[in-house]
Amino acid sequence: GPPRAKVGHRQAFVPSPRENPGAFFIWVRTEGAVTRASPDQGLSALTRLLGCDGSVVGDLWIHKRVASTNGDLLQQAQKGAGDWSVSVAEAQSSGRGRRGRSWASPFGVNLYLSVLTPSMTHPAQGARLPILAAVAGAEALEQQQVSVGLKWPNDLIGESGGKLGGILAETANLGRAVIGLGLNVNAERTQLVAGSVSLRTEFGGGWDRADLAYRFIQRLQAWWPVFEAEGFATVAQAWWHRALWRGQFVRVVAEAGEWTGRLDGLDEWGRIRLETVSGEKRLSAGEVSIRAG
Secondary structure: OOOEEEEOOEEEEOOOOOOOOOOOOOOOOOOOOOOOOOOOOOOOHHHHHHHHOOOOOOOEEEEOOEOOHHHHHHHHHHOOOOOOOEEEEOOEOOOEOHHHOEOOOOOOOOEEEEEEOOOOOOHHHHHHHHHHHHHHHHHHHHOOOOOOEEEOOOEEEOOOOOEEEEEEEEEOOOOOEEEEEEEOOOOOHHHOOOOEOOHHHHHOOOOOHHHHHHHHHHHHHHHHHHHHHOOOHHHHHHHHHOEOOOOOEEEEEEOOEEEEEEEEEEOOOOOEEEEEOOEEEEEOOOOEEEEEO
């Protein structure tokens, strides 16, 4: 039969290369079991989901607790992890967001996931990856009938206006990148920081984190050849379609000052285009924060 990967105290089947020539072997490293309300199958179910449809993945690490899934996968990339390797955790002790901010990571309720991309044909594409990943995240949720707004450059916003998730993209070796997704899934209000929401607080019920992780990876892989072959324009259009405050007046706060203007879209590098009384400004993600006008 197919080889087995140890998952807690149970066994999970992993397709062998003979049965699925396009798949790499999946390593699963986790500790103990987590008790959750149905229908969350637990993160170990990601092994089965990725193995059942012939997804081409590298290694899969499932952690009970890790400092950061992005940091873990950056280290694994240096040690030879293959393209589309994945690191996922029940909790992070030092979860990171954009510009060095911390990311609240309570145990066993949310999704903390990182994916190692293939080498980029043009390394400059890296600056656009948060936009690509935000589109993939939005589409994964839309498959579950959840609509989100995208706040430039890397936030997923729930229907009530609270922050549902965020993206962190970091440069890895060999022209690759690690894309991290933090998504508030089954957290209660008391487990969330101010200004954040979860799928549970927005819509009620329990949500399957492994299924959401699988859908995100699937959408990221579906977009990758488009991103590489067609460039950024198609990705930017998909992002703009879901953008918060599209065509509206906003206030932009940056280290160099503040501006008020109309959001006019993204340029070819993923910078926001802001039409002000003094002309168009193009601002990059590291500099600014956008707020409703």
